[in-house]
Amino acid sequence: MPAIGIDLGTTNSCVAVFRNGRVEIIANDRGHRITPSFVSFVDNERLVGEAAKLDATENHENTLYQIKRLIGRTYDDPTVQADMKLWGFTVINDDNKPKIPVVHSCGGNIFCPEQISAMVLEEMKNAAEAFLGETVTDAVITVPAYFNDSQRRATHDAGEIAGLNVIGMINEPTAAAVAYGLDREIKNQRDVLIVDLGGGTFDVTIVKIEGRKFYVRATGGDTHLGGEDFDNILVEYFVSEFKQQHGEDISDNKRALNRLRVACEAAKTNLSSSTQAKVRLEALQGGHDFCSSISRSKFENLNHNVFERVLDTVKNTLSDSGLKKENIDDVVLVGGSTRIPKIREMLGKYFDSIKIKRTINPDEAVAYGAAAYAFALGSDEDSALKEFALEDVIPLSIGIGRRGGTMSFAIPRNTKIPTKVCENRLTVVDNQKRVTFKIYEGERTLARDNHFLGKFTLSGIPPAPRRKGKIKVHLEINACGILHASAFEEITGNSSGITIARDKGGLSESEIKRMVQEAEKFRKKDQELKRRSTARNALEDYAYSVKKEVDHKNLTTPKRICIMSSVTEILEWLDINKKEPPEMAELEARKIELEQLVE
Structure with missing residues (x-):
């Protein structure tokens, strides 16, 4: 495969x-x-x-x-x-x-x-x-x-x-x-x-x-x-220009914005091969047509930043x-x-x-x-x-939040992956029974200035004076760049960990399973719709071919009238049901009926 x-x-x-x-x-x-x-x-x-x-x-x-x-x-x-x-x-x-x-x-x-x-x-x-x-x-x-x-x-x-x-x-x-x-x-x-x-x-x-x-x-x-940002800047520019021309603000009109976005994308593309591009839209809002143009130099100035x-x-x-x-x-x-x-x-x-x-x-x-x-x-x-x-390599450094709000950089950015690091941590207060580890990615000294990935808690730590309790923290990034963090207490063997994104607002296993089932329903429905569309087109094509050839066949007048009446009825029925193809059984039955009539 x-x-x-x-x-x-x-x-x-x-x-x-x-x-x-x-x-x-x-x-x-x-x-x-x-x-x-x-x-x-x-x-x-x-x-x-x-x-x-x-x-x-x-x-x-x-x-x-x-x-x-x-x-x-x-x-x-x-x-x-x-x-x-x-x-x-x-x-x-x-x-x-x-x-x-x-x-x-x-x-x-x-x-x-x-x-x-x-x-x-x-x-x-x-x-x-x-x-x-x-x-x-x-x-x-x-x-x-x-x-x-x-x-x-x-x-x-x-x-x-x-x-x-x-x-x-x-x-x-x-x-x-x-x-x-x-x-x-x-x-x-x-x-x-x-x-x-x-x-x-x-x-x-x-x-x-x-x-x-x-x-x-x-x-x-x-x-x-990316390119969408160039489009957005053009949209904002022409929204302002439309307001100057007609005194109306289209920023809350989603249909008008969508039409303008399509035109801006085309204008951006044209400016790659031409020094000037036009934007023309009929009845953009309030019955007002919009016609404008933009030069390559103006485009470059708007997108300077x-x-x-x-x-x-x-x-x-x-x-x-x-x-x-x-x-x-x-x-x-x-x-x-x-x-x-x-x-x-x-x-x-x-x-x-x-x-x-x-x-x-x-x-x-x-x-x-x-x-x-x-x-x-x-x-x-x-x-x-x-x-x-x-x-x-990884694009951003991975670290663990420290007491006082700073971040300990465990895996520096541009480290080759897959990779795995282990850090030794000590308890920070007397008789500490649990430790919460907060994981961040970024390059700033203060943890709050970096991107918070998630947290997990290790419980059941044996009572001990501060800095005597020992914990090992493991951070592992696989070949896909997905991070798993865990902690292990040596005396009790207690451990805890997370796959960061799954815990931080990501989809749960049950949600993924449900969505897979929903996708399968969509898939089956799409396949069924495609089969019905194909059958509908086949019936329509056959009806038109019969209509075209009936005059060339050696048929009695009543037979010809009967066939043409059936063809007309089928074409009208298909036209009425053009939004949604009829059921397969009905389509096939009508086709067989017409075929038997033509024989």
């Missing part, structure tokens, strides 16, 4: 497989190699991909996108609060977990981000199965290098809900480096800097490549920086790696947003002695690397991946 690699993107997703000595990018059912990460609920139907994206303007409340910006985050996260204002759908607060209500099958459903991401993953799985002609279960899913532990666990859960066995997770820029290295068969050591700027996330990774061996030196990034953040991240990652820009052999651009001319100009100017590499497809490279890694994790062998080795 082949293992696939899936690039689960904020804006678009892609799937690939390694077979016959090479990676193959898999096209969806429309023949396109990338699929929009959109899910839409229409009447009794669920749409995923391009069909869902096309439905976004009219069905904005039930069309979900950019879900990667929600996954693994809390409702009160400032980035979630900011994004909510610009989305066409609604996000609600469920015990500080962001969830999305939609209307489906004449009823209401509330989904968590993991479930929506699972629907996109399942679409990738289905495309792979159609391409390979066999069932696919094992998969490697990519994540931004700067995803925290909660976001990684949530992505892993989404894969499980989609019916996938997630055999590994790989950082997106690392996957791109694998694609670049394998494509070129680099013989001598080269230090390659990957700039991965996609729809919603930004990563910079420096990788040492030797043949088919990949060693990550350092990584940096921002989980909330974003561009600065991109370059600052590149510089900081270089500093973390211990290398200078002169030590970098290649700079590789990945992600659709690296097509923006200012990004290329800015990086080209900074790395003045290096030609920026654009030789790999920025939309497909991450899935390419994930597929190669998925194959390497399996038991099969191929000469093309002989001696393949991958060594990644």
Whole structure:
């Protein structure tokens, strides 16, 4: 059974497989190699991909996108609060977990981000199965290098809900480096800097490549920086301009905002090849048409701060790696947003002695690397991946809160993974019976300034004077970058621990099981709807073919009238039931009846 690699993107997703000595990018059912990460609920139907994206303007409340910006985050996260204002759908607060209500099958459903991401993953799985002609279960899913532990666990859960066995997770820029290295068969050591700027996330990774061996030196990034931010800035700009033109504020009109967002995305894309782009929308609000334009220079000025953040991240990652820009052999651009001319100009100017590499497809490279890694994790062998080795690092330091509010750095950032560390701790008060350990990630001295991951308590410590009770604390990060923390008291043997994200607001095992069952119901319903749609189309095609050919048959007048009457009745019946295909049994019965009549 082949293992696939899936690039689960904020804006678009892609799937690939390694077979016959090479990676193959898999096209969806429309023949396109990338699929929009959109899910839409229409009447009794669920749409995923391009069909869902096309439905976004009219069905904005039930069309979900950019879900990667929600996954693994809390409702009160400032980035979630900011994004909510610009989305066409609604996000609600469920015990500080962001969830999305939609209307489906004449009823209401509330989904968590993991479930929506699972629907996109399942679409990738289905495309792979159609391409390979066999069932696919094992998969490697990519994540931004700067995803925290909660976001990684949530992505892993989404894969499980989609019916996938997630055999590994790989950082997106690392996957791109694998694609670049394998494509070129680099013989001598080269230090390659990957700039991965996609729809919603930004990563910079420096990788040492030797043949088919990949060693990550350092990584940096921002989980909330990408093409969607350029779109948001354009939306805000044109909202202000519409208000100046017509005196009306459309910021609370979600349908108008959704239409404007689509137009802004198109304008941004046009500015990559043209110096001017127009935005035209009829009856945007209050019957007012909106017509405006924006120049490339104005676009660059509006996004000046974003561009600065991109370059600052590149510089900081270089500093973390211990290398200078002169030590970098290649700079590789990945992600659709690296097509923006200012990004290329800015990086080209900074790395003045290096030609920026654009030789790999920025939309497909991450899935390419994930597929190669998925194959390497399996038991099969191929000469093309002989001696393949991958060594990644953690993006943020992991530490334990100390008394007084400081943080003890247990695992420094850019430590190679998988890794495991053990720290000895002493009790801090006389006769202390329990200790609570708070785990953080970040680089600040004070624990409160870092990202709180979770906590657990070790109880049953034997009474002893302060600093005499001894506890061992273990922190372990697996190859997927998921953290497990535990503590052990030597005398009693008592222990306690957590897998951080699972305890910190993540999905429980029972919730995942329930969502898997719900996904299976959706899957069966979608399959049944597809069968009914196919049967409906077959009946309609047959009715029209009979209508076309009846005059050429040697039939009596009553027979001809009877056949045409039946054809007309069937076509009218299908037209009445065009929103929802009739039941299979009824469709098949009508087709058999017409066939018998024609005989």
